[in-house]
Amino acid sequence: MAPKVTYPQRMCVACRERFEQKLLLRLQCKEQRLSAHSGEGRSFYLCSDCLENEKKVTRALARACKSGDMNYLSTQIKEIITDVRKS
Numbered sequence: 001m002a003p004k005v006t007y008p009q010r011m012c013v014a015c016r017e018r019f020e021q022k023l024l025l026r027l028q029c030k031e032q033r034l035s036a037h038s039g040e041g042r043s044f045y046l047c048s049d050c051l052e053n054e055k056k057v058t059r060a061l062a063r064a065c066k067s068g069d070m071n072y073l074s075t076q077i078k079e080i081i082t083d084v085r086k087s
């Protein structure tokens, strides 16, 4: 029988479902500027399903960043996703 492994679970801020941390994209928002998490400060997570849904993800980012600048947020999240997939 395989040993039962439990992974840390984190909540996606868009759908509020819980996932294994490694399946989520970790982000942070500092002074309303969105970026990939740098390792310090507050962070939040988005799941890959939500990242496919631009409207949903932008709304969630607006809440997480307390910013109403939807154009900035949707442009920025696309850049972050592109960077993450490159590395």
Ligand SMILES: [Zn+2]
Binding pocket: 012, 013, 014, 015, 016, 017, 046, 047, 048, 049, 050
């Ligand atoms: Zn989600």
